[in-house]
Amino acid sequence: MREVKFLDLKAQYPLIKDEILYSFSDIIDSTCFISGKYVSSFEKAFANYCDVEYCVVVNNGTSALYLALLALGIGHDDEVILPVNTFIATAEAISMVGAKPVFVDIDENTYNLDTSLLAKKINKNTKAIIPVHLHGQCAEMDDVLRIANANNLLVLEDSCQAHGASYKGKKAGSMSVCGAFSFYPGKNLGTWGEGGAVVTNNIALAEKMKLIRDHGSRKKYHHEIIGTNLRMNELQAAVLNTKIRYLDQWNSLRRKNAELYMYLLKDCKNIVLPHTEIYNEHVWHLFVIRVPNRDLFMDYMKKNLISCAIHYPFPLHLTEAYSELGHIEGDFPLAERLSKEIVSLPMYPELTEEDIEHVSGLILNFFK
Ligand SMILES: *Cc1c(COP(=O)(O)O)cnc(C)c1O
Numbered sequence: 001m002r003e004v005k006f007l008d009l010k011a012q013y014p015l016i017k018d019e020i021l022y023s024f025s026d027i028i029d030s031t032c033f034i035s036g037k038y039v040s041s042f043e044k045a046f047a048n049y050c051d052v053e054y055c056v057v058v059n060n061g062t063s064a065l066y067l068a069l070l071a072l073g074i075g076h077d078d079e080v081i082l083p084v085n086t087f088i089a090t091a092e093a094i095s096m097v098g099a100k101p102v103f104v105d106i107d108e109n110t111y112n113l114d115t116s117l118l119a120k121k122i123n124k125n126t127k128a129i130i131p132v133h134l135h136g137q138c139a140e141m142d143d144v145l146r147i148a149n150a151n152n153l154l155v156l157e158d159s160c161q162a163h164g165a166s167y168k169g170k171k172a173g174s175m176s177v178c179g180a181f182s183f184y185p186g187k188n189l190g191t192w193g194e195g196g197a198v199v200t201n202n203i204a205l206a207e208k209m210k211l212i213r214d215h216g217s218r219k220k221y222h223h224e225i226i227g228t229n230l231r232m233n234e235l236q237a238a239v240l241n242t243k244i245r246y247l248d249q250w251n252s253l254r255r256k257n258a259e260l261y262m263y264l265l266k267d268c269k270n271i272v273l274p275h276t277e278i279y280n281e282h283v284w285h286l287f288v289i290r291v292p293n294r295d296l297f298m299d300y301m302k303k304n305l306i307s308c309a310i311h312y313p314f315p316l317h318l319t320e321a322y323s324e325l326g327h328i329e330g331d332f333p334l335a336e337r338l339s340k341e342i343v344s345l346p347m348y349p350e351l352t353e354e355d356i357e358h359v360s361g362l363i364l365n366f367f368k
Pocket residue numbers: 060061062063086087089090132158160161181182183184195196
C-alpha cells in the first residue's frame with residue numbers, strides 16, 4: 001500500500017544538506033556560535049524578502065510574538081484581540097506580557113478572524129489586534145487596519161504560517177507595525193531546531209527589540225534596560241540562509257499541489273474545499289478541508305497509510321489553560337463547529353502528483 005506522509009522534511013535534503021553542513025563546519029571551526037555573520041546576513045535577507053527595512057531574529061516564534069508585544073509596551077490591564085482558532089502561542093504571548101487575550105470568532109470561508117465582530121470586542125483597555133494569517137492565507141487586512149486606525153489600536157501580524165504570502169500585493173508581516181514569524185522545522189521556512197523573527201519598518205521598535213533580545217545591551221555589560229535572552233544561534237541562522245533561497249520555489253510547489261487537490265476533489269459534494277480570496281497569494285502551509293463524520297474519515301485515512309492532522313482540535317476558549325477567562329461552549333459557535341469538521345491533508349513542496357492523486361482517490365472512494 002502506498003504511504004503518504006503529512007510532511008517529509010527529508011525530501012528537501014538533496015537540495016540543501018551539503019551547503020548547510022559546510023556552513024555548520026565553518027561555524028564550528030570559527031567557534032562563533034552566537035550573534036555572528038549568519039544571523040546578520042539572514043536578518044538582511046529576510047527583511048528584504050518581506051519588503052521591510054528591519055528584521056530581528058529570535059529563538060522561536062512564540063518569543064517573536066512576546067518580544068514584539070513587550071517592545072510595543074503592551075502589558076498589565078491591556079487587552080489584545082486575536083482569533084479563537086489559532087495555535088495557543090498567539091494567546092500565550094499576550095498572557096506572558098501580562099495582558100488579557102480577547103478572542104474573536106472566525107470567518108467560515110477563510111478560517112481567519114471575522115472582522116465584522118471586531119468592533120464589539122473593543123473597549124477602553126484594548127491596545128492591539130493580532131490577526132493570524134492562518135494556513136498560509138492573509139487575514140482581511142484592509143478591514144483590520146481600518147478598524148484599528150479608527151480606534152487607535154496597534155496591529156501585529158502573526159505570520160508564523162505565512163512566509164511569503166501576500167495580500168493585495170503586500171507581503172505578510174509588512175502591513176502593520178510588525179509581523180512575527182516562526183521557523184519551527186515544519187513551517188514553510190524552517191530551521192533544524194527552533195527559530196523566529198519580527199519584521200518591521202519602525203527603526204525605534206527594531207532597536208528596542210534588539211536590546212530586549214540581548215539583556216538590554218548593545219555593548220557587553222552595558223545594560224541600558226532590563227531585557228532577557230531571546231537570541232537565535234548561528235547554526236539555525238545558517239540553515240535559514242540556505243533555505244530562504246528556495247522559499248519561493250517551495251511555495252509555488254505547494255500552490256501547484258493545492259491546485260491539483262482542488263481539481264481532483266472539486267466534484268466531491270460531501271467535503272468543503274479551502275476558499276482563497278482572489279487578491280490573496282496563499283502559501284499553503286496547510287491544506288484544510290471539512291468533512292462530515294470526521295472520526296470515521298480519519299480512521300479510514302489512517303488504515304490506508306495517509307497521515308492527516310487537525311489544526312486545531314480545540315478552539316482556545318475551550319482549552320484548560322484559558323478556562324480562567326470563563327468562556328463556555330457556544331461562545332464562539334463557528335470556531336466550535338469547524339473544529340469538529342476540519343482535516344489537514346498531506347501538504348509539502350515535494351509531494352508528488354501520484355501522492356495527491358492517491359490521497360484524492362481515497363477521499364472520493366470514502367464518500368462514494
Ligand atoms: C508555529 C506558530 C507559532 C509559534 O511558533 P514557535 O516557533 O513554535 O514558537 C505561533 N503562531 C502560529 C499561528 C503558529 O503557527
